Amino acid sequence: MATRAEPHVVALDLGGSKLAAGRVDAGGRILERRDHETETSSEDALVAQLDAAIAELADEATRALGVGIPSLIDQRTGVPGASVNVPLAGLPLRSRLEERFGLPVALENDANGAAVAEHRLGAGRGTEHMILLTIGTGIGGGLILNGRLYRGAIGAAAELGHVTVALDGPACQGTCPGIGHLEALASGTAAERLAAEVAAGRPESALAREPELDGRALVRLAEAGDADARGVIDTIGRRLGAGVAGYVNVFNPEVVVIGGGFGAAGDFLLDPVREVVAEQALPTARDEVRIVPAELGPDAGLVGAGLVAFDLLAG
Ligand SMILES: [Zn+2]
Structure with missing residues (x-):
């Protein structure tokens, strides 16, 4: 039984609608967890909520803070840049939390954190080269290369949803200036849009x-055998496969792990991804790569935020 005195970090996994907070141990176990509705009314209100969520869990055995946010982060400064769903852009969040709590703070993109968690404890265990894609409102990405999280020059790498797969495709979502990006064509949002088009016709x-044709309804109908729902998910999977085939050519991963809310579509989504990769990626990398579902589910972000905080302590 875990006690409050056990060495731990306090981890946060901030999403556009939910904030998960927890005490996480060095093995990635969640010792205690609290869930909140994200306060998005203003930057001040959100920061006050983050402070309160940490204060509720931190004690004398807290070694560090790990904070996963759905934002690009400049790791030189610890300042979030573009943030689609949370009002944090431009705020010196890392230094603010360090000063407020007097603890080391790891600030990490949420998909990067999830990639670390799936690599250590989930579907990427035992690999050196892993790609994570989270399919939800958007498409998040994380890269484990040579056994380590790859962050790029300033921490902005692995935005795998933001690659062009259709030169004449739709404008991307949110603040992204791109055209025909994978996220605009193969996210859960894109699936809902395509389903609405099919329904209208x-x-x-x-x-x-x-009544509410969202990703969850699509998966439920597909599981019940509905051909239209399966067709929509198949189309999204084939588009996703075009992106994954490119990643296979560029990174030669051992495994591509697919999670996120719409990842619940399972093999309805993954089988067409596997087919397109088998057809279109370059041999021999395509013959070796495994394309598998994520294993940690909605805990991946919280566990990952905790693990990157322990990594910070380990130097
Ligand atoms: Zn984009």
């Missing part, structure tokens, strides 16, 4: 009768 279909 086929008013007698189960899709058209669905």
Whole structure:
């Protein structure tokens, strides 16, 4: 039984709608967890919520803080840049938390944290070269190369949703200036948009009768055998496969791990990804790569934030 005196870090996993907070031990176990609705009304309100969530869990055995946020982060300064769903852009968040709590603070992009967690404890265990994609409102990415998280020059690497897969495609989401990016074509949001188009063209279909045609409804209908829902997920999977084929050519990963809310579509989504990779990626890398579902589910972000905080302590 874990006690409060056990050495731990306090980890936060901040999303656009939910904030998970927990005490995490060096093995990535969540010792205690609290969930909150994210306060997005203003920067001040959100920062006050982060402070309160940490204060509630921190004690004399807290060694560091690990904070995962859905933002690009300049690791030289610890300042979030573009943030689609949370009002943190431009705030010196890392130094602010260091001063407030007097502890070392690891500030990390949420998908990078999830990649660390899946690599150490989940679907990427035992590999040296792993790619993580989280398919939800957008597409998050994380790269484990040579056994380590790859952050790029300033910490902004692995934005794997923001690569062009269609030169004449739609504008990307949020603040991204890109055109025809994978995120605009193969995210959960894109799946919902495609499902709405199919429903509009086929008013007698189960899709058209669905009161809230979101990713969850699509997965449920696909599991129940609905051909339209399966068709939509298949199309999204083939688009995703085009992106993954490119990553296989560039990075030669051992495993590509696919998670996020829409990752719940499982093999309905992964099988077309595997097919396109087998058809279009270069031999021999394509023959060796495994494309698998994430294993840690919604805990990956919190566990990952905790692990990167322990990494900071280890230097
Ligand atoms: Zn983009």
